[in-house]
Amino acid sequence: MPELPPPQDDTIYGTAARPALDPDAETMRRVGYALIDRLVAHHTTLPDQPVARRGTRTEFASLVDEALPEDPHALDDCLEFFFHRVIPDLTLVNHPRFHGYIPCPSSFAGALGGMLAAGTNPFSGSWLGGSTVCALELTVLRWIKQMLDFPLHSGGIFTSGGSLANLVGLAAARTRAGTAALERGVVYVSPEGHASLRKSAAVLGFPSAAICNVPTNANFQMDVDALQACIARDRRGGRLPLAVAATAGTTNSGAIDPLAAIADLCAREHIWFHVDAAYGGFAAISARGKQLLQGLNRADSLTLDPHKWLYCPMGIGCALVRDPEILKRTFSADGEYLADLPRDEVNFLDHGPELSRPARVIAVWMLLRSAGRKELARQIEHDMELAQLAADLLRKNPRLEVQDPVLSIVTFGHRKQPHETEVDRALRDTKLMEATLASGELMLSTTTLASRTTLRLVVMNHRTTAEEIQRSVAQIHQLTL
């Protein structure tokens, strides 16, 4: 063996690592334990912290302008900075009274899984790169299919969220349609469909004219007769009806499109049936949710979001595609540098747009394994019951009009007063939203439904109790104008 030149830098040939990147074991332990202590304190005091604060860039100038660090800072100092300068003014999506948008309430079990993934850093793009985490991903995908009665032979992958899962589903639909897809294809979406569906279609190369806006009925569900009429009109015009993107739990109101009827129509017309179940999908693991979501398991492609109603940390979506071959044909990747991959095993780089990808599965696995399906089903039903409780309590205020939740979104707003314009009525809704935000007590959000500003209160958090709902509603009553 040729002799090596003498070391010039102990970090090249010697045993010393760069301590700023990998400190010694004692420091790792000390800082690691300190981090856990701070996280536990953060988790256990959540109800007492303000839910949200909307500072400006000027107020956060010291964060925005933080200078590039040329020299090391101690890890303890970085932790201190984060917990003192970032957390106190952060909107806390884990907070039991965060009722805005669609919450992403990570559990401690999910967070531990996320820490395991970051701490061990497995590569889950290929079997060779991380065979055991790929095996785990296959298993957890199967568990999800089992819970939702989705075909076990279907393909699937964990994505960064629901938006990317929608992209995967529509990409698979485009593959099945072949070359005519981009020239003549039409994708049917209701105005209540999530923006990521339209964004995905655009990214995939569909012109904006390829999106057909299917009207909704009075309950904000896709109107199946109108859908049928749009399809017939497009066929007559020489277009190719390619995919229907239905929603199982719309972001605005939680409406569930008539999934079984749309599945029938798609089967008859040979059209791809995509279901965006990013919000509502996991409700189907409970008996009540299953009843509401009949037809979900007939989708050709299905978007799910473990970082929503499966209590996992942010950054974890899931796409299931009934025909695994279509999924593979859509994303299969080649390259001389991939020649060593065992092609008879599952390489997730062939199932989605990413090559290097974190082992998102670990958080979902940790959560599902530690909680078990039954407990999760009970929790999801509990969230739905608490949403109904919120509706019942809000209704006690005669100044408010309240709609019952379909899943766990309560929509409500100020009742119109005699001689009041709709603009003024809507202003009271937005003022209430602003006032709740400023109170730090709870977070709501607004939307527009049937051209009317509406307040939304979402319940989706294992930390939310009946007492927390009472506290949120009491605050709303106090701030109602």
Ligand SMILES: Cc1ncc(COP(=O)(O)O)c(C=O)c1O
């Ligand atoms: C129905 C629906 N689809 C898709 C998405 C996008 O999911 P993500 O934010 O995980 O990308 C959302 C987000 O709230 C949603 O409610």
